[in-house]
Amino acid sequence: MGCADVKQLLLCTGDVTKNLKSGIWNTSRSASNLELIKALENGNFQELKDTGDVADSHTKIFVAPNDPLQNLDGKADDYEIIAKLFFLDGKNINVENRRETTDQVFQYLNQLLGIQEVSTLVVSFPNVAFSKKNLKDTPDSQVYSSIDQIPKEEIQSWIDTWKIFEEKVRQGKIGTLGISEFGVPELEQLIPNVEISPESTQINTGGLCELPLDLTKYTEQKRLKVFLHSDPAALIDEKEITEAIRHACPNFPIRARADWVVRYTILSRKTSVIHRKGYFVKGSLI
Amino acid sequence: MGLLVLGTPLDWPESEKFHNYVRENGIKQFLHMYDSFISKKQDVLLWGDEIEYIVVSMNDKEKTARVSLRQEEILKALGDYEERFKHVDFSPIYAALKNTSCPKRTNAMLSEAAGNPAAFVERLVKENHTYSKNETTPFRAQFVVPTFHPEYGRYMLESTPGAPYGSVLKDFLFVEFNMLLRRKIIENYLLPHEHPLTITNFFRLGTDHFTDPETKADGSISRSFFLPDDVINTHVRFPTLTANIRQRRQRKVAMNVPIFFDKNTHKPFRDPTIPWNRDLYPEDKNAKEGAALENHIYMDSMGFGMGCCCLQITFQAKNCDEARLLYDQLIPITPLMLALSAGTPAFRGYLADQDCRWNVIAGAVDDRTKSEMEYIPKSRYDSVDMYISNDPRNLQEYNDIPVVVNEGCYEQLIKGGIDERLSKHMAHIFARDPLVIFSDNIQQDNSMSNGHFENLNSTNWQSMRFKPPPLNSSVGWRVEFRSMEIQFTEFENAAYSIFVVMLSRAILSFNLNFYMPISLVDENMVAAQARDAIHQKKFWFRCNPFPNAEDPEERGRYRQLSLDEIFGGERTEEGFPGLVQIVRSYLYSCNPDAETLCSLDRYLRLISQRASGECMTAASWIRKFITTHPLYKQDSVVSSEINFDLVKRITSIINGEHDEDLFGNCRC
Numbered sequence: 001m002g003c004a005d006v007k008q009l010l011l012c013t014g015d016v017t018k019n020l021k022s023g024i025w026n027t028s029r030s031a032s033n034l035e036l037i038k039a040l041e042n043g044n045f046q047e048l049k050d051t052g053d054v055a056d057s058h059t060k061i062f063v064a065p066n067d068p069l070q071n072l073d074g075k076a077d078d079y080e081i082i083a084k085l086f087f088l089d090g091k092n093i094n095v096e097n098r099r100e101t102t103d104q105v106f107q108y109l110n111q112l113l114g115i116q117e118v119s120t121l122v123v124s125f126p127n128v129a130f131s132k133k134n135l136k137d138t139p140d141s142q143v144y145s146s147i148d149q150i151p152k153e154e155i156q157s158w159i160d161t162w163k164i165f166e167e168k169v170r171q172g173k174i175g176t177l178g179i180s181e182f183g184v185p186e187l188e189q190l191i192p193n194v195e196i197s198p199e200s201t202q203i204n205t206g207g208l209c210e211l212p213l214d215l216t217k218y219t220e221q222k223r224l225k226v227f228l229h230s231d232p233a234a235l236i237d238e239k240e241i242t243e244a245i246r247h248a249c250p251n252f253p254i255r256a257r258a259d260w261v262v263r264y265t266i267l268s269r270k271t272s273v274i275h276r277k278g279y280f281v282k283g284s285l286i
Numbered sequence: 287m288g289l290l291v292l293g294t295p296l297d298w299p300e301s302e303k304f305h306n307y308v309r310e311n312g313i314k315q316f317l318h319m320y321d322s323f324i325s326k327k328q329d330v331l332l333w334g335d336e337i338e339y340i341v342v343s344m345n346d347k348e349k350t351a352r353v354s355l356r357q358e359e360i361l362k363a364l365g366d367y368e369e370r371f372k373h374v375d376f377s378p379i380y381a382a383l384k385n386t387s388c389p390k391r392t393n394a395m396l397s398e399a400a401g402n403p404a405a406f407v408e409r410l411v412k413e414n415h416t417y418s419k420n421e422t423t424p425f426r427a428q429f430v431v432p433t434f435h436p437e438y439g440r441y442m443l444e445s446t447p448g449a450p451y452g453s454v455l456k457d458f459l460f461v462e463f464n465m466l467l468r469r470k471i472i473e474n475y476l477l478p479h480e481h482p483l484t485i486t487n488f489f490r491l492g493t494d495h496f497t498d499p500e501t502k503a504d505g506s507i508s509r510s511f512f513l514p515d516d517v518i519n520t521h522v523r524f525p526t527l528t529a530n531i532r533q534r535r536q537r538k539v540a541m542n543v544p545i546f547f548d549k550n551t552h553k554p555f556r557d558p559t560i561p562w563n564r565d566l567y568p569e570d571k572n573a574k575e576g577a578a579l580e581n582h583i584y585m586d587s588m589g590f591g592m593g594c595c596c597l598q599i600t601f602q603a604k605n606c607d608e609a610r611l612l613y614d615q616l617i618p619i620t621p622l623m624l625a626l627s628a629g630t631p632a633f634r635g636y637l638a639d640q641d642c643r644w645n646v647i648a649g650a651v652d653d654r655t656k657s658e659m660e661y662i663p664k665s666r667y668d669s670v671d672m673y674i675s676n677d678p679r680n681l682q683e684y685n686d687i688p689v690v691v692n693e694g695c696y697e698q699l700i701k702g703g704i705d706e707r708l709s710k711h712m713a714h715i716f717a718r719d720p721l722v723i724f725s726d727n728i729q730q731d732n733s734m735s736n737g738h739f740e741n742l743n744s745t746n747w748q749s750m751r752f753k754p755p756p757l758n759s760s761v762g763w764r765v766e767f768r769s770m771e772i773q774f775t776e777f778e779n780a781a782y783s784i785f786v787v788m789l790s791r792a793i794l795s796f797n798l799n800f801y802m803p804i805s806l807v808d809e810n811m812v813a814a815q816a817r818d819a820i821h822q823k824k825f826w827f828r829c830n831p832f833p834n835a836e837d838p839e840e841r842g843r844y845r846q847l848s849l850d851e852i853f854g855g856e857r858t859e860e861g862f863p864g865l866v867q868i869v870r871s872y873l874y875s876c877n878p879d880a881e882t883l884c885s886l887d888r889y890l891r892l893i894s895q896r897a898s899g900e901c902m903t904a905a906s907w908i909r910k911f912i913t914t915h916p917l918y919k920q921d922s923v924v925s926s927e928i929n930f931d932l933v934k935r936i937t938s939i940i941n942g943e944h945d946e947d948l949f950g951n952c953r954c
Contacts, residue, residue: 209884228878273795
């Protein structure tokens with residue numbers, strides 16, 4: 001199988017909505033990545049041989065079988081495509097790598113799903129959480145407990161990364177941009193320094209519907225929408241990605257780290273039925 | 287309640303000659319519709335609700351609450367309102383309502399909109415340029431004037447949104463406002479002592495002095511001991527239906543609901559209010575010949591059933607196959623929503639030992655003769671008898687109860703190219719006789735009219751109804767969810783309706799499989815009507831409705847769960863996650879904005895808390911009100927004074943008063 005000379009892998013869960021053994025029902029209200037983890041655990045991954053010009057030769061792509069990676073039926077306009085890109089490079093942020101990542105993401109979306117543009121792209125930067133309570137420090141992730149703790153370089157990396165997405169917006173590949181887990185202090189750092197403002201901030205309030213007053217005031221002023229989600233601060237940790245890769249490629253003895261994850265949701269605008277939803281997980285062997 | 291054609295109805299003996307004619311031509315009309323519309327794809331979710339009201343008339347001095355029989359006048363006024371404001375673009379009103387969170391202000395706006403929506407829109411648009419009105423508006427609920435319809439009872443009204451609600455989650459935010467506006471409009475045309483209540487039944491229907499104006503129960507149409515003919519809507523269809531059912535079955539209808547035995551209730555219970563020896567009509571002797579059972583509350587007229595209010599929702603599917611699939615998948619849900627919405631613990635002034643109206647309506651229009659009772663298992667109003675989808679997951683073994691069909695119609699359908707399952711369904715619907723035939727409506731052009739088809743389809747009242755596209759319209763294949771009892775407030779009615787619609791989206795998004803034998807669904811229907819079913823009963827449920835559950839081991843996997851477990855989940859590692867959690871997963875996956883999510887979450891919380899018992903169902907609440915009333919004598923009697931206080935309290939709750947038992951912290 002040639003797993004030995006591979007440095008990077010892409011795991012594609014396929015559609016998690018029609019294959020609910022992936023545990024969507026366990027998505028709790030507060031913060032859960034079970035949908036992703038179960039999809040990876042239960043996935044019957046097969047290597048995609050014909051990668052065409054999708055990826056470089058160092059990346060092996062694994063897809064879930066029986067998941068026809070066909071194109072959308074009907075007009076593209078009929079569907080709302082929401083993509084959330086989780087950068088997991090918290091320990092080693094490099095904007096050039098992020099540029100490459102973004103290009104790859106769009107290549108994969110096109111090649112594997114027939115998606116050429118997304119309605120909304122939500123960007124998730126590592127180490128940031130809106131709700132500062134219940135932060136648990138794991139060996140993998142470190143979530144800053146306040147804006148003052150964040151190094152200037154990292155804040156600058158938000159702005160520099162954002163430019164990558166602004167380009168994509170101008171190219172017509174992204175409709176609107178959203179930012180994940182940014183509260184007022186974070187938004188105040190981002191918005192004045194970018195050309196295309198995010199349309200929304202998407203936060204995890206642990207299921208609570210009471211939004212803090214300062215956030216409502218700020219978002220009203222800046223005409224920002226607020227969206228809620230139930231993702232945890234760190235979507236997938238080293239242990240989980242290592243397990244997942246071992247599951248796909250059982251001969252791997254080594255550890256892996258997760259570089260990024262993209263979640264795509266394709267929703268019919270006319271019937272509000274979820275057409276497909278899935279994840280691409282990019283891992284590197286350590 | 288079905289079509290109101292003008293004309294002269296045939297009397298029963300005359301109409302019998304045309305039964306086969308109507309059936310044959312009804313099938314021809316169906317075949318024509320099917321061929322015309324089978325390839326019809328309406329790729330948009332559209333849906334709507336129907337809410338029914340009982341107009342009560344209060345006398346504060348005498349402390350009495352009665353039903354008001356002024357339906358005709360009220361409907362005329364409502365019709366004038368519709369006509370007068372049919373060109374108004376209502377959307378600025380809804381936009382303004384959405385922007386307000388103060389209940390007083392909301393109420394004031396609704397009153398203004400109900401009074402004169404045209405003037406209100408003008409004012410809104412002038413004062414705030416973010417509100418704009420359109421010259422041409424889409425045919426959607428938030429743009430048009432609501433509509434009002436007659437119902438069986440002359441004390442009843444029905445309202446619908448006027449146009450369908452739309453397909454995106456944001457559209458669900460208009461539903462509650464739309465319902466509130468409809469009630470406000472009705473209130474405008476009532477007298478000061480009248481109120482429109484959304485209660486399933488009037489607790490003292492059929493007792494002494496229950497109508498305003500006073501009436502006497504001696505009419506020849508229903509021949510009831512208790513219900514005057516004056517409570518029947520005057521449109522000729524309704525009395526004809528009543529009389530024809532009675533004539534066909536050759537005796538009065540007879541519904542017997544077990545009485546609730548309280549400390550001082552007479553045992554055995556022989557109802558002193560039954561005029562056993564009345565001799566006005568030949569049917570009067572039905573009661574003493576066994577129709578009236580001991581220890582039961584006896585009801586002998588269609589009005590006790592069709593005079594009940596309920597909550598019905600209809601939604602459009604993408605195409606015929608999807609409609610058939612949704613029809614099937616929602617069948618097992620019908621008893622669950624019935625139990626959750628229970629609101630009928632009292633009949634004819636007595637507390638019953640059940641909480642729902644379903645079996646009473648079933649009996650109220652049961653046209654089966656004594657001999658037919660032997661081989662036709664159900665009334666024409668009752669739960670669905672068979673699944674109809676061609677989805678491979680619809681296994682033969684699920685259709686495990688006898689289904690009576692009209693063989694001639696079945697052959698006609700098969701010859702017409704309809705598949706076996708749908709043919710059987712239609713032939714089952716057409717096994718019944720047409721109950722009302724209008725002499726001037728017998729001749730119809732089958733390629734342009736569907737009157738004969740509707741004659742039968744609309745007089746089979748089942749827990750789900752499958753509705754082919756109407757002629758001359760862009761509307762597609764639809765399904766109607768019919769089991770729910772109506773709730774006191776718009777908040778609750780919106781919650782229950784939206785929950786079912788969202789569940790249908792989750793079913794399609796996640797390809798859920800709720801199939802289980804129809805016999806078990808029927809068992810659930812019985813359990814659903816029990817007193818305090820939430821706590822006392824368990825319901826058959828397919829515990830793994832997720833795909834990949836087709837291996838033989840899974841096929842027999844139905845267990846009995848409580849409603850709390852079904853809605854809230856089994857709370858174990860591999861257990862069923864709960865319908866509410868499934869809907870919530872669906873909701874989060876749609877990437878909703880905070881406002882939409884939080885609004886819809888209030889509804890999900892209510893559903894969860896009703897299922898867990900944290901919030902009382904309307905039935906439990908009514909029962910508690912009655913049994914803890916200072917004047918209650920623990921004899922199961924709902925006296926006039928108790929009735930008055932109960933109606934008064936419900937009216938204040940509708941007007942915004944909080945009730946912890948009913949709503950907990952949900953109705954914020």
